[in-house]
Amino acid sequence: MTTTADDPGETTGPAPIDAADATARRTLVVAVLGFFVVTLDAVVVNVALPSIREDTGSGIAGLQWVVDGYTLAFAALLLWGGALSDRIGARRAFAAGMAMFAVASAACGAAPDLVSLVAARVVQGGAAAVMMPASMSLIRAAYPDPDRRAWAIGIWAMGGAAASTSGPLLGGLLTLVSWRWIFFVNLPVGIVALALVLRAERSPRQHQTFDWRGQLAAVVAMAALTFGTIEAGSHGFGAPLVLGALAVAVLAVVAFVVTERRVADPVVPLGLFAVRNVRIANAVGFAFVFCYYGLPFVMSLHLQEDRGLSSFATGVTFLPMMVVGAMLTPFSARVTARFGPRAVIGAGMGSMVTGFVVLAALPAGAPVAAIAAGMLLVGLGGPFTAPPIAAVLLGSVPGDLAGTASGVFNTSRQLGGALAVAAFGGLLSLGSGDLTGLRVSLVVSAGVALAAGLSAARIDTAMARDDPAVAEGAPGEQ
Secondary structure, three states: OOEEEOOOOOOOOOOOHHHHHHHHHHHHHHHHHHHHHHHHHHHOOHHHHHHHHHHHOOOHHHHHHHHHHHHHHHHHHHHHHHHHHHHHOHHHHHHHHHHHHHHHHHHHHOOOOHHHHHHHHHHHHHHHHHHHHHHHHHHHHHOOOHHHHHHHHHHHHHHHHHHHHHHHHHHHHHHHHOOOHHHHOHHHHHHHHHHHHOOOOOOEEEOOOOOHHHHHHHHHHHHHHHHHHHHHHHHOOOOHHHHHHHHHHHHHHHHHHHHHHHOOOOOOOHHHHHOHHHHHHHHHHHHHHHHHOHHHHHHHHHHHHHOOOOHHHHHHHHHHHHHHHHHHHHHHHHHHHHHOHHHHHHHHHHHHHHHHHHHHHOOOOOOHHHHHHHHHHHHHOOOOOHHHHHHHHHOOOOHHHHHHHHHHHHHHHHHHHHHHHHHHHHHOOOOOOOOHHHHHHHHHHHHHHHHHHHHHOOOOOOOOOOOHHHHOOOOOOO
């Protein structure tokens, strides 16, 4: 595979060490800001849902699409975003994605009705799908040393942790003025990131054709799967519309696999999945987001609609969960280096399982402080799961496939988030005036987290580095 710089006129020869370090740090800041706004828009909207519902007159299905319009487009286009990052260069891809994200955020804030809001959220998700793998590729290139890369990933993860921490509280505060401001807040962050990315390290690019058939099949598969799950909450899994959507998803998955086996330049080299760590990273990434971001959806609605809390009080209830994640994230790389990714990820998922079980067992009249304590246990899983599993992934693939591997990884993560909202939205309709749906959602989350923790025990700690078998799509267990 041939690579070139993403800009003409790139100078050759080694840069001074101090200049190289400064460029790497600047690149890391750009990646952190990207992760911040992408994560913020996945969580900040949750506490604003009741206000959006009141302003637009939408039902639970409409609120699901406000959330899933973003996550669905994000998940569906991440494979393409990862391939785009590898082909045009991570810096260019990130800049284009950030510019589109800022424009879409302004459109969300100015949306006159629910349909316009959902449409703008879809564009936001598409832009995020370009930014996320590009941010991981920027880190992979800027920090080739595995130990320094693990540290950089921990800092990068702080962008997501900061967004998760501030999201509910910031969303609650802004919603007191208007829910529209939760989107306008992205604009200054986008401007700063765009200014910095122009000074980041120039990225290599691959000259390959785009696998349009494979990408189309992937988009159809994930869109149909999520749509079918959402509609199942309203009509039941036996409804013709739901069965038809799930059938389309299955057919699209088959078409995707067949296409990827035949094309010269697949959007996802199937050899990636021959690497054990890649398979485990995608499974853990799916489970983590399913649990971690499904919880705010169900608990925000419960706290405001069942318990009568304001949007701000709801944000405050989430604060311990989010703060503990932000505080511990900087220590993630050090702890992982000491105990290894198997033990750390297993402990993180174990804490999440405990938190979900505690929340499910609380009586209907439990103090809000008890709910906050249960969510804090879930929050403990964040810093000990998300950064280590990302480091496992990037350490197990060659640099020229970092964007593609990141796209696959983040596809599984965002698909987990989309399906969590879709499934939990349906479960919340169980029972009449009781907490049956909430408790079933929490028990399901505990089971998913437990399965992910067990799978992490199979991580190969002697992680592959630039394995040619992966690059060529050859089989083999790493």
